[in-house]
Amino acid sequence: MAIIRNGEILTNIIYNQEIHRKYGGVIPEWASRKHLEAMVSLYKETLEKANIEQVELHGIVVTRGPGLMGSLLVGMGFAKALALALDIPLIEVNHLEAHLCSVLIDLPKPTFPFLCLTVSGGHTQLIRVNGIGDYHILGGTLDDAAGEAFDKTGKMLGLDYPAGPIIDQLAQKGIARFKFPISVLDGYQYSFSGFKTAVLYFLQKEIKNNPDFISENLEDLCASIQHTIVEILIKKVTLAMKNEGLTELGIAGGVSANSGLRKRIAQICKDNEWKSYFPAMQYCTDNAAMIAFVGYQKYLASQFADENIMPLPRMPVSS
Ligand code: KG4
Ligand code: ZN
Numbered sequence: 001m002a003i004i005r006n007g008e009i010l011t012n013i014i015y016n017q018e019i020h021r022k023y024g025g026v027i028p029e030w031a032s033r034k035h036l037e038a039m040v041s042l043y044k045e046t047l048e049k050a051n052i053e054q055v056e057l058h059g060i061v062v063t064r065g066p067g068l069m070g071s072l073l074v075g076m077g078f079a080k081a082l083a084l085a086l087d088i089p090l091i092e093v094n095h096l097e098a099h100l101c102s103v104l105i106d107l108p109k110p111t112f113p114f115l116c117l118t119v120s121g122g123h124t125q126l127i128r129v130n131g132i133g134d135y136h137i138l139g140g141t142l143d144d145a146a147g148e149a150f151d152k153t154g155k156m157l158g159l160d161y162p163a164g165p166i167i168d169q170l171a172q173k174g175i176a177r178f179k180f181p182i183s184v185l186d187g188y189q190y191s192f193s194g195f196k197t198a199v200l201y202f203l204q205k206e207i208k209n210n211p212d213f214i215s216e217n218l219e220d221l222c223a224s225i226q227h228t229i230v231e232i233l234i235k236k237v238t239l240a241m242k243n244e245g246l247t248e249l250g251i252a253g254g255v256s257a258n259s260g261l262r263k264r265i266a267q268i269c270k271d272n273e274w275k276s277y278f279p280a281m282q283y284c285t286d287n288a289a290m291i292a293f294v295g296y297q298k299y300l301a302s303q304f305a306d307e308n309i310m311p312l313p314r315m316p317v318s319s
Pocket of ligand 1: 123148150162164168286
């Protein structure tokens with residue numbers, strides 16, 4: 001939960017659900033139960049940390065989608081009740097729009113138009129951002145998202161969920177000496193399923209010869225997996241930047257925290273005289289500040305939600 005005042009983020013509290021770690025992924029029912037359990041105390045804590053009384057609030061911003069229906073319902077129910085009780089407007093925000101606008105929260109920020117690569121656990125999208133609310137989707141993934149590719153191959157290595165940050169850490173001590181195919185589809189489409197299968201078959205083959213293969217090569221395996229995912233991402237980013245004639249590039253979503261991706265982006269930007277923008281670390285993975293940021297722009301434009309709105313688990317970014 002977050003509070004924004006005059007465009008400035010006052011508090012941004014992230015409640016992490018540790019329960020999913022041991023199950024290797026998010027269990028939807030647990031996710032919504034834990035949201036409901038935490039909601040009221042989190043709300044009180046957010047107000048307290050911002051030193052704000054609830055009567056001072058002017059609007060309630062809520063994520064409408066995309067996401068898990070159960071979790072969205074808990075958030076939406078709470079937001080509607082608050083807006084009604086405080087007699088203030090309800091504002092709906094698209095989670096993906098918030099990710100791509102997270103590069104605009106702090107300075108320095110990109111100027112319009114810019115290309116945004118949104119890479120999270122559920123999405124991999126290349127979007128031309130002409131302005132806030134003016135988006136042109138160039139392409140996305142046909143199967144897994146980049147974050148999923150990290151998490152699923154990490155699971156094959158026996159790593160906890162989410163494996164992305166763990167792979168990132170281990171990769172820093174390894175060498176990318178195992179070669180996996182870097183799939184190239186037409187246009188701006190991404191696919192990670194071939195890569196995932198290649199890692200699985202490779203590990204199965206190596207483990208047959210040496211049961212300790214993973215533990216003996218963990219850091220190099222992580223470096224190789226990270227290298228491949230980053231190269232798959234970079235190819236289409238370069239193509240889109242050139243074809244669209246853009247010079248400003250934003251990277252958003254959980255995977256934008258990846259140090260290998262950050263280094264590689266810095267390199268292509270230097271080579272091509274482009275400028276890159278990453279959100280501050282606390283705005284990379286899911287957070288309420290980015291939702292508040294987009295909601296604030298909508299508040300200023302009096303774009304309020306209808307009182308009967310429902311969550312949209314598959315809500316697309318509108319162009
Ligand atoms: O944006 P996010 O918090 O949630 C979604 O909307 O999905 O992204 C979570 C994803 C997970 O797949 C996680 O493994 C990945 O972001 N992630 C990372 C890193 N930090 C988070 N992947 C690679 N390197 C990281 N440092
Ligand atoms: Zn997200």
